[in-house]
Amino acid sequence: xxxxxxxxxxxxxxxxxxxxxxxxxxxxxxxxxxxxxxxxxxxxxxxxxxxxxxxxxxxxxxxxxxxxxxxxxxxxxxxxxxxxxxxxxxxxxxxxxxxxxxxxxxxxxxxxxxxxxxxxxxxxxxxxxxxxxxxxxxxxxxxxxxxxxxxxxxxxxxxxxxxxxxxxxxxxxxxxxxxxxxxxxxxxxxxxxxxxxxxxxxxxxxxxxxxxxxxxxxxxxxxxxxxxxxxxxxxxxxxxxxxxxxxxxxxxxxxxxxxxxxxxxxxxxxxxxxxxxxxxxxxxxxxxxxxxxxxxxxxxxxxxxxxxxxxxxxxxxxxxxxxxxxxxxxxxxxxxxxxxxxxxxxxxxxxxxx
Amino acid sequence: xxxxxxxxxxxxxxxxxxxxxxxxxxxxxxxxxxxxxxxxxxxxxxxxxxxxxxxxxxxxxxxxxxxxxxxxxxxxxxxxxxxxxxxxxxxxxxxxxxxxxxxxxxxxxxxxxxxxxxxxxxxxxxxxxxxxxxxxxxxxxxxxxxxxxxxxxxxxxxxxxxxxxxxxxxxxxxxxxxxxxxxxxxxxxxxxxxxxxxxxxxxxxxxxxxxxxxxxxxxxxxxxxxxxxxxxxxxxxxxxxxxxxxxxxxxxxxxxxxxxxxxxxxxxxxxxxxxxxxxxxxxxxxxxxxxxxxxxxxxxxxxxxxxxxxx
Amino acid sequence: xxxxxxxxxxxxxxxxxxxxxxxxxxxxxxxxxxxxxxxxxxxxxxxxxxxxxxxxxxxxxxxxxxxxxxxxxxxxxxxxxxxxxxxxxxxxxxxxxxxxxxxxxxxxxxxxxxxxxxxxxxxxxxxxxxxxxxxxxxxxxxxxxxxxxxxxxxxxxxxxxxxxxxxxxxxxxxxxxxxxxxxxxxxxxxxxxxxxxxxxxxxxxxxxxxxxxxxxxxxxxxxxxxxxxxxxxxxxxxxxxxxxxxxxxxxxxxxxxxxxxxxxxxxxxxxxxxxxxxxxxxxxxxxxxxxxxxxxxxxxxxxxxxxxxxxxxxxxxxxxxxxxxxxx
Numbered sequence: 001x002x003x004x005x006x007x008x009x010x011x012x013x014x015x016x017x018x019x020x021x022x023x024x025x026x027x028x029x030x031x032x033x034x035x036x037x038x039x040x041x042x043x044x045x046x047x048x049x050x051x052x053x054x055x056x057x058x059x060x061x062x063x064x065x066x067x068x069x070x071x072x073x074x075x076x077x078x079x080x081x082x083x084x085x086x087x088x089x090x091x092x093x094x095x096x097x098x099x100x101x102x103x104x105x106x107x108x109x110x111x112x113x114x115x116x117x118x119x120x121x122x123x124x125x126x127x128x129x130x131x132x133x134x135x136x137x138x139x140x141x142x143x144x145x146x147x148x149x150x151x152x153x154x155x156x157x158x159x160x161x162x163x164x165x166x167x168x169x170x171x172x173x174x175x176x177x178x179x180x181x182x183x184x185x186x187x188x189x190x191x192x193x194x195x196x197x198x199x200x201x202x203x204x205x206x207x208x209x210x211x212x213x214x215x216x217x218x219x220x221x222x223x224x225x226x227x228x229x230x231x232x233x234x235x236x237x238x239x240x241x242x243x244x245x246x247x248x249x250x251x252x253x254x255x256x257x258x259x260x261x262x263x264x265x266x267x268x269x270x271x272x273x274x275x276x277x278x279x280x281x282x283x284x285x286x287x288x289x290x291x292x293x294x295x296x297x298x299x300x301x302x303x304x305x306x307x308x309x310x311x312x313x314x315x316x317x318x319x320x321x322x323x324x325x326x327x328x329x330x331x332x333x334x335x336x337x338x339x340x341x342x343x344x345x346x347x348x349x350x351x352x353x354x
Numbered sequence: 355x356x357x358x359x360x361x362x363x364x365x366x367x368x369x370x371x372x373x374x375x376x377x378x379x380x381x382x383x384x385x386x387x388x389x390x391x392x393x394x395x396x397x398x399x400x401x402x403x404x405x406x407x408x409x410x411x412x413x414x415x416x417x418x419x420x421x422x423x424x425x426x427x428x429x430x431x432x433x434x435x436x437x438x439x440x441x442x443x444x445x446x447x448x449x450x451x452x453x454x455x456x457x458x459x460x461x462x463x464x465x466x467x468x469x470x471x472x473x474x475x476x477x478x479x480x481x482x483x484x485x486x487x488x489x490x491x492x493x494x495x496x497x498x499x500x501x502x503x504x505x506x507x508x509x510x511x512x513x514x515x516x517x518x519x520x521x522x523x524x525x526x527x528x529x530x531x532x533x534x535x536x537x538x539x540x541x542x543x544x545x546x547x548x549x550x551x552x553x554x555x556x557x558x559x560x561x562x563x564x565x566x567x568x569x570x571x572x573x574x575x576x577x578x579x580x581x582x583x584x585x586x587x588x589x590x591x592x593x594x595x596x597x598x599x600x601x602x603x604x605x606x607x608x609x610x611x612x613x614x615x616x617x618x619x620x621x622x623x624x625x626x627x628x629x630x631x632x633x634x635x636x637x638x639x640x641x642x643x644x645x646x647x648x649x650x651x652x653x654x655x656x657x658x659x660x661x662x663x664x665x
Numbered sequence: 666x667x668x669x670x671x672x673x674x675x676x677x678x679x680x681x682x683x684x685x686x687x688x689x690x691x692x693x694x695x696x697x698x699x700x701x702x703x704x705x706x707x708x709x710x711x712x713x714x715x716x717x718x719x720x721x722x723x724x725x726x727x728x729x730x731x732x733x734x735x736x737x738x739x740x741x742x743x744x745x746x747x748x749x750x751x752x753x754x755x756x757x758x759x760x761x762x763x764x765x766x767x768x769x770x771x772x773x774x775x776x777x778x779x780x781x782x783x784x785x786x787x788x789x790x791x792x793x794x795x796x797x798x799x800x801x802x803x804x805x806x807x808x809x810x811x812x813x814x815x816x817x818x819x820x821x822x823x824x825x826x827x828x829x830x831x832x833x834x835x836x837x838x839x840x841x842x843x844x845x846x847x848x849x850x851x852x853x854x855x856x857x858x859x860x861x862x863x864x865x866x867x868x869x870x871x872x873x874x875x876x877x878x879x880x881x882x883x884x885x886x887x888x889x890x891x892x893x894x895x896x897x898x899x900x901x902x903x904x905x906x907x908x909x910x911x912x913x914x915x916x917x918x919x920x921x922x923x924x925x926x927x928x929x930x931x932x933x934x935x936x937x938x939x940x941x942x943x944x945x946x947x948x949x950x951x952x953x954x955x956x957x958x959x960x961x962x963x964x965x966x967x968x969x970x971x972x973x974x975x976x977x978x979x980x981x982x983x984x985x986x987x988x989x990x991x992x993x
Contacts, residue, residue: 199603200640203625207633208380284499288607291501292622304501311505311611315513322509325502332497481733562774569727569769570789570840571762573755584779660824661778 029341032334043143050137054301058132063317064118066127071119127319138301139323145302150282153217157224162271165232166259174255193226206294216295220282227278235267269346276342280335287328303328362652366645373641377634378421434631443635454616458601460532461539469544473551488548495545500604504538504611539608543597547590554586588659595651602640675702676880677848682740684725691952695721697904708881710895716948718904719884723850727767728757745847763793766846770853772833776825783821786840793844812839812869831862842873850882867894888931900924903949903959910985920987922964966991
């Protein structure tokens with residue numbers, strides 16, 4: 001037998017060794033949790049963190065690049081098919097000057113555009129957009145909006161979805177005669193909703209019911225709920241036959257009591273995993289809807305909408321579209337990793353979920 | 355086999371009917387359907403035009419009859435006119451259909467040619483560099499927002515590097531213009547194909563019949579393709595219907611980003627312009643396309659897996 | 666029992682075979698020094714519990730061990746004069762199925778569900794034998810008839826799921842003998858079959874063996890099958906052969922405590938007992954084998970020496986040996 005000694009000299013307040021830290025990092029998804037925690041805190045306390053009012057227009061500072069970019073001047077020939085360019089910068093310039101500035105293909109009669117891009121500064125870390133609004137602040141408030149929307153729709157979707165799953169799985173106990181049919185009916189409905197092309201239906205709903213916030217929440221709640229009933233029901237079906245449930249039934253507990261006091265706690269793990277995996281999708285869909293103009297309405301900042309705005313200024317001010325997209329990507333990737341980790345830890349049976 | 359096909363076609367029609375019913379009821383939910391045909395606030399129609407519209411929509415008759423009139427019109431190709439330019443909806447859709455079909459085709463080609471082989475590679479060389487590459491590609495495809503990929507693609511490849519054109523389908527066929535839109539549209543699905551193929555291959559490679567095939571003396575290539583792959587391909591095949599369905603959604607975003615003159619951009623424009631007739635036409639068309647694709651995938655599935663055929 | 670031909674060299678000779686697996690708990694010594702011979706027309710049975718190494722031995726003989734975690738560390742497997750472990754992979758794949766063939770246990774999963782029966786039976790023939798296409802199908806039909814598949818001509822177009830379990834197992838058998846191998850390995854071939862089908866199947870194998878002087882290796886945990894089918898038996902425990910001898914010797918005079926215990930656990934019809942005998946304890950963890958005899962902790966005759974040193978093989982009778990210090 002190996003000797004086990006307790007080294008009492010190591011006090012309980014010892015500093016963790018590198019090995020121990022490495023162990024924690026490998027076992028827990030430290031990266032994703034950190035990223036998400038930061039985003040949630042920053043978003044929730046947006047007014048505290050944002051350096052400017054996201055709606056503040058400052059035309060003199062428009063199209064400022066992020067802080068690391070240096071100032072540049074560029075001469076460009078205006079193409080025949082003009083998309084929205086800043087008209088104020090168009091100059092007339094002599095042919096010789098144009099050639100001197102390096103624009104060798106210039107000819108008389110053409111319109112040359114002189115674009116001066118100011119240098120970035122720490123005043124605007126992420127730069128400014130086409131009306132001079134600070135991107136960082138809009139980004140932070142955009143995070144907040146995504147947070148609000150996602151939280152509300154996820155919660156409502158979750159509540160409905162889980163309730164449906166619980167009832168469907170336990171229906172034959174609650175309603176002895178037609179419970180099974182109720183179960184089947186619920187599952188059929190869920191199946192049908194899986195076939196629906198989300199964005200398309202969303203657009204239709206928006207046309208019919210208008211572009212309001214409530215409509216958006218409703219749509220997202222719909223997307224959120226249909227992930228839950230199937231798996232929750234499966235859990236219920238397997239928990240239904242366990243001994244403590246039988247015991248509760250014998251003791252005379254009502255079906256509802258059994259469902260919510262005994263079965264529901266066993267379902268929580270699965271629900272958590274599904275929720276985490278779903279949030280990423282919700283954020284993507286909200287971003288797409290905002291991008292298409294059917295989601296969060298301007299001037300409220302939303303990441304998807306910011307990307308849409310930035311689309312027109314791609315050549316001049318790429319950062320308008322870059323940062324919000326990056327934000328979406330970071331959130332979704334972190335949620336993916338977190339969701340995978342949770343699934344492996346809490347309920348590996350869900351592995352076929354993708 | 356033919357009985358199978360006939361049954362599926364029947365179900366397809368049934369579902370189509372239900373879809374038309376749903377679409378129709380959507381237009382009647384909001385109260386007076388004529389409100390949908392005007393701009394917000396009710397502008398755009400004189401009192402006479404308002405009444406004329408009421409007659410056209412047969413609003414004096416019971417709802418069921420309205421539905422039948424509407425359905426009859428739809429089947430014969432009369433889906434009304436766009437509110438924007440008074441062109442027949444069917445014509446507008448027809449013009450845009452070709453562009454979308456081409457884009458969808460190339461997007462699907464990309465998704466399959468990248469997703470499936472990488473999935474096989476990932477599984478066969480499990481744990482190696484190829485596996486990580488494959489899984490990274492899959493992860494990126496599923497987490498990068500579609501529109502952002504397109505926009506960043508335009509930024510990097512069209513604006514900064516000027517390797518590829520900015521977008522929009524030109525009049526004559528030019529493959530360069532298809533590259534970015536196809537990749538943008540297809541990447542998400544490539545990821546799905548990759549993961550599915552990978553896990554299916556891993557499952558199959560561990561199976562008893564693969565072991566027996568090896569024991570028979572079949573060489574590594576034969577085992578891989580004739581035995582493993584033919585079984586592993588079943589799951590991704592059924593996935594194809596989901597992929598193409600996903601393209602319906604994806605096309606809306608991709609076409610908007612690249613100003614591609616297809617059905618997706620049309621859908622987006624119709625939302626922006628509140629053009630209800632076009633929206634309705636698109637919904638019916640999309641549903642129909644979705645159902646047809648499902649039918650074809652089911653048939654293909656039955657052909658590949660004899661258990662379905664004779665089971 | 667067919668009389669084994671003892672005057673010729675053995676068809677198969679396994680010497681000092683060691684197959685190890687690298688796992689996260691350490692190196693698992695699944696097969697740790699296995700030696701045996703097989704003669705023409707002879708049937709050898711390999712018995713043992715799960716984890717004893719019998720399946721790994723079989724896979725090693727066919728060189729079907731998955732190479733990343735596993736590797737054949739040492740040893741030689743001489744089949745018909747050549748050492749299989751020295752062959753390249755492509756040479757080995759020519760040997761598999763033609764000189765040495767395998768029947769695996771689960772008929773439900775051992776046939777490819779998307780290929781027809783005909784396709785799978787002709788496959789080995791097509792690969793190993795250089796005969797014209799028409800003859801390939803004829804050979805396949807011939808071999809299917811040999812395993813008593815009725816109406817073989819129409820069955821050939823069927824798919825596995827359209828056949829019963831017993832028939833599928835017979836098809837697997839047909840695939841095994843399709844190229845007239847020298848050695849046929851049967852890995853628990855009757856585990857998933859009904860008892861009545863089992864008997865038929867075993868008789869079939871016996872008949873096939875007598876017809877072509879086939880050498881059989883039976884891997885099983887079922888002593889009933891051993892008694893019926895085998896000429897010689899090797900008992901394996903924790904990766905090594907602990908006793909080997911003729912069936913008669915093993916059943917009448919088991920000389921290793923493990924063999925004794927195994928035989929005692931088989932319930933006999935004539936006995937009237939209250940409790941079934943089961944061996945105390947658990948097999949050792951293969952990545953953490955003890956220094957001495959692996960069976961020491963469960964052995965009723967254990968001595969100090971058993972824990973210190975692994976016992977060598979002691980002869981008990983002609984062709985019968987046992988690795989136990991009691992025989993020293």
